[in-house]
Amino acid sequence: DVKVTQSSRYLVKRTGEKVFLECVQDMDHENMFWYRQDPGLGLRLIYFSYDVKMKEKGDIPEGYSVSREKKERFSLILESASTNQTSMYLCASSPHTSGYTDTQYFGPGTRLTVL
Amino acid sequence: AQSVAQPEDQVNVAEGNPLTVKCTYSVSGNPYLFWYVQYPNRGLQFLLKYITGDNLVKGSYGFEAEFNKSQTSFHLKKPSALVSDSALYFCAVRPNSGYSTLTFGKGTMLLVSP
Numbered sequence: 001d002v003k004v005t006q007s008s009r010y011l012v013k014r015t016g017e018k019v020f021l022e023c024v025q026d027m028d029h030e031n032m033f034w035y036r037q038d039p040g041l042g043l044r045l046i047y048f049s050y051d052v053k054m055k056e057k058g059d060i061p062e063g064y065s066v067s068r069e070k071k072e073r074f075s076l077i078l079e080s081a082s083t084n085q086t087s088m089y090l091c092a093s094s095p096h097t098s099g100y101t102d103t104q105y106f107g108p109g110t111r112l113t114v115l
Numbered sequence: 116a117q118s119v120a121q122p123e124d125q126v127n128v129a130e131g132n133p134l135t136v137k138c139t140y141s142v143s144g145n146p147y148l149f150w151y152v153q154y155p156n157r158g159l160q161f162l163l164k165y166i167t168g169d170n171l172v173k174g175s176y177g178f179e180a181e182f183n184k185s186q187t188s189f190h191l192k193k194p195s196a197l198v199s200d201s202a203l204y205f206c207a208v209r210p211n212s213g214y215s216t217l218t219f220g221k222g223t224m225l226l227v228s229p
Contacts, residue, residue: 004158033216040124042205042221043159058216090158103149104217106158 003027004107006091012113019078021110023091030096032074033104034058034066037088049074050096081114088112117142119208119220127226128196136191136223138206148189149207149217150180159205165189166211176200196227 007022025032031050035043035058045058047066055066063085067075074093078085088111092104118141128134140146147166151159163174170182180191189206203224207217 035219040221043219045216048216092159103161103164104159105161106151108156108158 004091004093004105006089006107006110008110009108010111010113012115013078013081014115015082017078017081017114019081019112019114021076021078021089021091021112023074023076023093023107024072025074025091025093025105026072027093027095027105028071029093029105030071031094031104032068033092033094034064034074034076035090035092036060037090037109043090046076081112083114086112086114117146117208117210117215117218119206119218121204121206121220121223123223124221125224125226127228129228130198131195134193134196134200134225134227136204136206136225138189138191138220139187140189140206140208141187142208142210145211146189146208147211148180148182150174150178150189150191151205151207151219153203153205153222155202162191162204196225198227198229201225201227 004025033048034046044060049055049068065077090109091107094102094104120139149164150162153159163172165172165182173179203222205222206220209215
């Protein structure tokens with residue numbers, strides 16, 4: 001079974017802090033994604049990566065950055081956390097096949113609260 | 116730009132009754148369509164997908180979905196609901212060509228009463 005793990009289930013940070021959210025997958029997937037989930041808004045894509053050291057902006061990248069130094073690990077960074085970044089953050093991975101038809105596998109999520 | 120609409124925030128159904136969770140989409144060209152489920156305090160789990168071929172797709176836990184190109188819909192169905200089906204359901208779409216990410220709907224909460 002594919003396993004996607006996220007470093008924390010719950011996180012509380014203060015405004016202005018630098019925050020790191022870590023995601024690790026164990027299935028040698030090329031693609032990795034970071035979403036945020038908010039009630040009434042569904043899932044929105046923040047950043048994604050199709051290869052090591054490669055990153056692409058999603059729909060809402062402002063205030064975030066990412067790092068992918070190893071294939072299995074994809075980190076989301078909040079350079080200076082703000083209260084409007086309080087949310088559930090979901091990481092996902094998928095294999096890289098022709099046409100990108102493959103299923104995404106999700107981690108359990110990190111619920112971040114910024115005070 | 117691609118989009119997904121899930122017109123119902125919540126669907127209520129009694130255990131044993133059939134259920135339908137609605138999804139309509141907009142995409143350039145032909146779509147790839149997905150349904151995911153999220154149980155409380157869990158990440159999303161894949162249920163089923165439509166890529167091509169048969170319009171009726173069968174998935175996990177007895178769920179199925181029907182692709183209707185003329186109505187641009189991909190409704191999720193189950194003949195007999197279980198209380199354990201209560202969860203948040205997401206529909207997602209992407210075009211079937213080129214490099215594109217998934218666009219998710221806002222989700223529909225399904226509540227199955229005993």
